Structure formats: C-alpha cells, structure tokens
Amino acid sequence: MTRFDFVVVGAGAAGAAVAWSLVSRGYKVLCLDRGPRMDPARYPSTGNDWELRKRSEFNPVISERQNRFDYPVDDSGSPIAVCNFNAVGGSTILYSGHFPRFLEDDFAPASREEAGPDWPFAYADLAPYFTLNEKMMGLSGLVGDPFYPQIEDALPPVPLGTAGDTLARAFNAKGWHWWPSFSAILTRPKDGRGACLNLGPCNTGCPQGAKASADNTYLKEALRLGLVLIPEFAVSRVLVRDGKAYGVEGFDDAGEKRVFTAEHVILTSSAIGTARILLNSRTAERPYGAGNSGGLVGRNLMVHPLGYVEGIFPQRFDTDAGPQGCLLYSLQFYRPSGAGHRLGYMMQALRGTGPVETALAAFARRKLRFGQQVYDDFDAHYAKQLILAIVCEDMPEAENRVELDESRHDRFGDPGVKIHYTLHDNTKKMMIHGMSRGRELMAAAGATRSAAYGPVRNTGWHLMGTARMGNSLHGAVVNSQGRVYDTDNLYVADSSVFVTSSCVNPANTIQAVALMLADRIDDYVRSTRV
Numbered sequence: 001m002t003r004f005d006f007v008v009v010g011a012g013a014a015g016a017a018v019a020w021s022l023v024s025r026g027y028k029v030l031c032l033d034r035g036p037r038m039d040p041a042r043y044p045s046t047g048n049d050w051e052l053r054k055r056s057e058f059n060p061v062i063s064e065r066q067n068r069f070d071y072p073v074d075d076s077g078s079p080i081a082v083c084n085f086n087a088v089g090g091s092t093i094l095y096s097g098h099f100p101r102f103l104e105d106d107f108a109p110a111s112r113e114e115a116g117p118d119w120p121f122a123y124a125d126l127a128p129y130f131t132l133n134e135k136m137m138g139l140s141g142l143v144g145d146p147f148y149p150q151i152e153d154a155l156p157p158v159p160l161g162t163a164g165d166t167l168a169r170a171f172n173a174k175g176w177h178w179w180p181s182f183s184a185i186l187t188r189p190k191d192g193r194g195a196c197l198n199l200g201p202c203n204t205g206c207p208q209g210a211k212a213s214a215d216n217t218y219l220k221e222a223l224r225l226g227l228v229l230i231p232e233f234a235v236s237r238v239l240v241r242d243g244k245a246y247g248v249e250g251f252d253d254a255g256e257k258r259v260f261t262a263e264h265v266i267l268t269s270s271a272i273g274t275a276r277i278l279l280n281s282r283t284a285e286r287p288y289g290a291g292n293s294g295g296l297v298g299r300n301l302m303v304h305p306l307g308y309v310e311g312i313f314p315q316r317f318d319t320d321a322g323p324q325g326c327l328l329y330s331l332q333f334y335r336p337s338g339a340g341h342r343l344g345y346m347m348q349a350l351r352g353t354g355p356v357e358t359a360l361a362a363f364a365r366r367k368l369r370f371g372q373q374v375y376d377d378f379d380a381h382y383a384k385q386l387i388l389a390i391v392c393e394d395m396p397e398a399e400n401r402v403e404l405d406e407s408r409h410d411r412f413g414d415p416g417v418k419i420h421y422t423l424h425d426n427t428k429k430m431m432i433h434g435m436s437r438g439r440e441l442m443a444a445a446g447a448t449r450s451a452a453y454g455p456v457r458n459t460g461w462h463l464m465g466t467a468r469m470g471n472s473l474h475g476a477v478v479n480s481q482g483r484v485y486d487t488d489n490l491y492v493a494d495s496s497v498f499v500t501s502s503c504v505n506p507a508n509t510i511q512a513v514a515l516m517l518a519d520r521i522d523d524y525v526r527s528t529r530v
Contacts, residue, residue, distance in 0.1 A: 012090020096325020
C-alpha cells in the first residue's frame with residue numbers, strides 16, 4: 001500500500017485548495033471524499049426538469065436530500081437548515097459563486113469593537129492568498145469598491161441587467177453604498193472554461209464551467225500534478241496512536257471498511273462534517289473524540305442568518321437571465337452607527353426564482369388561485385420580483401453546536417449529527433433593522449408592494465466555527481497553523497477554524513485560509529523533519 005505524506009479528507013472548496021498546494025510542492029497526497037465525481041453534462045440545468053431535480057437529488061438541504069452519499073442531519077431544532085453538498089467539488093457545485101473577501105475589521109472584532117474574539121492573524125497575512133485564490137478560481141467584478149481597495153484585478157463584472165439597474169438607482173436615491181458583485185464566474189473564457197451564458201440556475205451546477213467549482217479549478221490542476229483522488233469513500237474517524245494521527249478509517253461505496261495511512265491527516269469536510277469526524281474519532285484515552293480535550297469541538301457554530309425582502313413591481317425584469325446570486329451587494333450597513341445592534345449585515349441582491357418556485361411561493365401566500373385566474377396570478381409574480389437577502393453577521397456562541405446523534409446512523413453504521421442553534425438577540429435586532437431598510441429600498445425602486453421575513457430556513461450554506469482557531473488549547477481546537485492542539489500530525493483547514501463570521505459570503509475566505517494553512521503546514525513539517 002502506498003504510504004502518503006498527507007491524506008486530505010474532503011474535496012470541496014478548502015480540501016481542493018489544500019491538496020493542490022501540497023501536491024505542487026512534491027508531496028504524495030491522497031484526497032478522499034464521501035461523494036461522487038460530478039458530470040456537468042448531467043447537471044439539472046441541462047434539462048427542462050431542473051427545478052424538480054433541485055428539490056430532490058440536488059436539493060441543498062441535506063436533511064431533505066438524504067441521498068446515499070449523505071449522513072443523517074437533524075436540524076429540526078434549529079430555525080436554519082444545514083445546506084451542503086457531498087460530492088467531489090463539495091458545496092461549490094451548488095453555491096451561487098458570490099465571491100467577496102472578509103474585510104480587515106473582521107479579523108479583530110475584539111480589539112476594534114469589543115465584539116470578539118480576535119483571529120490569531122490579520123487581514124494583511126491573508127491578503128496574498130486572496131489574490132492567489134482569485135486568480136485560480138477566476139474573479140469577475142469591478143475594481144475600485146472603497147470597501148475592497150486591495151482587489152486590483154478582475155474580469156468584467158456579470159451584467160446588472162434591468163433588475164440590477166433598477167436597484168442601483170434606488171441605492172443611489174437613498175445615498176447608500178452598492179457595488180456589482182465580485183463573482184467566481186467567468187465573463188470571458190479562461191483555462192478551458194467557457195464564459196457565462198446567463199443561463200440562470202447556477203445553484204444546480206454550471207454545465208458551462210463558467211462558475212468556478214473546486215473540481216474544475218484546483219482539483220483539475222492537482223490531478224495533473226499527481227494527486228490521488230478517491231471519491232465515494234466515507235471517512236468515519238481519524239486513527240490515533242500514542243497521541244499521533246497516522247491515518248483514517250472509513251468505508252467505500254460497497255460498504256467495505258478500509259484504512260489509509262499517512263504521515264499527516266488534514267480534515268476539510270466542512271464545519272459539520274469535520275466536527276462529526278473529530279467527535280467520532282473516539283478512543284479509550286479520548287472518549288470525547290480527537291481534538292476535544294477542551295470540549296470545544298462542534299461548538300461556536302455560525303451560519304449567517306438571512307432575512308428576505310421581496311418587492312413586487314408592475315413591470316417585468318430580466319431576473320431569469322444571469323447568475324441568481326451574483327447581481328450587486330451593499331455594505332452600507334456593515335458597521336452602522338446608532339442601529340441598536342453590534343456588528344452588521346450585507347444586503348445582497350438576488351435575481352428572481354424559476355417558474356415552479358415562483359408559483360409555489362405565490363400559492364403558499366394565497367396569491368395563486370386555481371381556475372381561470374391562475375395565469376394572471378402567475379404573471380403578476382413571475383419576473384416581477386426583486387429580492388434582497390439581509391446576510392447577518394453571526395455571533396460565536398458555545399451553545400450553538402454540532403453533536404453526534406446516536407439515534408440515527410448512515411448506511412455504514414456511523415452516527416449522524418444533531419444541530420443545536422438559537423438565534424442570538426443581537427442577530428434578531430440586526431435582521432429587523434435590515435429588513436426595514438430593505439423595504440425602504442424597494443419603495444424607492446418603485447415596488448407596488450413589498451414583504452419581508454426572516455430568518456429564512458433553507459439558507460444555512462455558510463457553516464463556520466466548530467473547530468475554532470486560537471492561541472490556546474483552553475479557547476480553541478487548533479492553533480494558527482491549523483494543528484489540532486491535543487493530537488500530533490492532525491490538522492483542520494476548512495471553515496471549522498473560523499473565529500468569527502463577517503457578514504459576507506465566506507467561500508473566497510475559506511479558500512484563502514486553506515491556502516495559508518497549507519503553507520504553514522508545509523513550513524512546520526519541513527522544520528520538524530530530521
């Protein structure tokens with residue numbers, strides 16, 4: 001059996017970046033993922049039934065999807081459902097591609113705003129990795145945003161269209177900041193990937209390859225350099241002997257138990273999957289799992305609670321053309337003064353929903369009647385909606401957590417997870433403030449009516465914080481190199497290590513942190529070799 005230098009568990013946003021970084025340095029790297037390799041020719045948007053498939057095998061809500069590559073997730077006690085996708089490429093297969101960076105203040109909230117804790121590094125440490133990641137993934141956008149002066153290179157932005165133009169004029173009328181979205185979506189061909197065709201449903205996978213996903217960027221290059229990738233392998237636990245990790249154990253798709261050994265193990269399976277593996281890596285010496293000597297594994301879960309503001313207009317927009325999640329954003333209320341809450345939120349403009357989702361939403365609100373009126377009722381909503389998401393910065397709370405669920409198991413007999421999550425009072429105030437401002441904006445844009453509600457349940461995409469990074473075992477699971485404090489040769493390099501959550505989509509920051517940690521792991525390994 002091949003002896004690897006590293007085994008990387010998870011082939012999503014973080015795992016792909018880590019694997020590429022290490023294999024490019026000449027290491028022997030094995031990457032395992034419990035999901036399958038994806039065929040873009042079979043993505044839902046290649047067929048007319050894409051909205052039906054979005055509600056079944058491509059449903060982002062894992063507790064509803066539950067295909068054979070998933071594990072049980074009980075999020076019934078949380079107002080926000082866990083969204084992810086188990087496949088090679090991970091959740092980047094289904095994400096919207098909205099690609100901002102965390103901002104400088106996000107890394108020192110305790111020092112700057114007494115709303116901590118601080119991260120064990122600064123924005124300046126991460127800046128070169130943002131630049132590298134944006135080059136690898138392919139960034140489109142408009143340079144010059146005063147909130148992001150460090151971004152100096154990007155392809156042209158995704159077009160605003162009539163929907164974006166209407167909202168932009170409303171932001172201008174209010175005197176509020178707005179900017180075209182930074183997107184991991186090509187507006188010109190690059191590296192064998194096609195340019196965006198404005199097909200629309202990016203959140204079911206991009207058959208054109210214009211949307212960057214981990215499989216068509218980092219993994220593609222890593223495989224060329226010699227990465228060994230094994231899909232459809234469900235890792236159960238990290239193997240630890242004498243306080244040192246030496247491999248992983250799990251099951252292939254046929255249910256056969258297998259072991260892979262390596263000098264070092266890196267977990268990159270998301271803030272839910274990584275916590276699950278650590279907690280399940282129990283031994284007689286460590287009955288609560290690997291990395292859990294301080295009792296912090298699974299705790300401080302953050303999810304970006306989201307409010308929803310919808311304006312209904314008399315005119316039709318082009319909301320069915322172009323990436324749904326990449327239109328424009330506003331950081332006007334990133335740190336508002338006098339708002340009655342700490343921290344802040346992002347306003348993210350979204351394009352409209354598909355026809356089936358539009359009809360179902362209207363029916364749920366008793367705005368769609370069967371009979372003669374059905375066509376007029378549908379026409380009153382379809383492509384006549386403008387939508388703002390109020391993306392709230394989440395506060396790290398120890399009681400918001402992931403724990404093993406011994407009452408339900410996956411098909412290999414490993415326990416599922418149970419989510420404990422309660423909305424922070426600060427978040428409630430923030431969301432109310434944001435939804436009120438959103439309705440003001442819709443009125444300024446000319447909406448005939450508007451509605452707002454939150455938190456929206458099926459929006460738990462941004463999962464962070466369950467293996468917090470810090471300078472002490474007493475307050476963290478890993479150190480600033482990603483090394484697990486109580487287990488040698490074991491590392492975490494995904495969003496689990498996040499200390500705080502910002503209010504912007506985390507994908508770009510997840511990958512930048514992963515690249516930085518890969519560098520630091522490499523430095524540490526080389527420094528400790530005899």
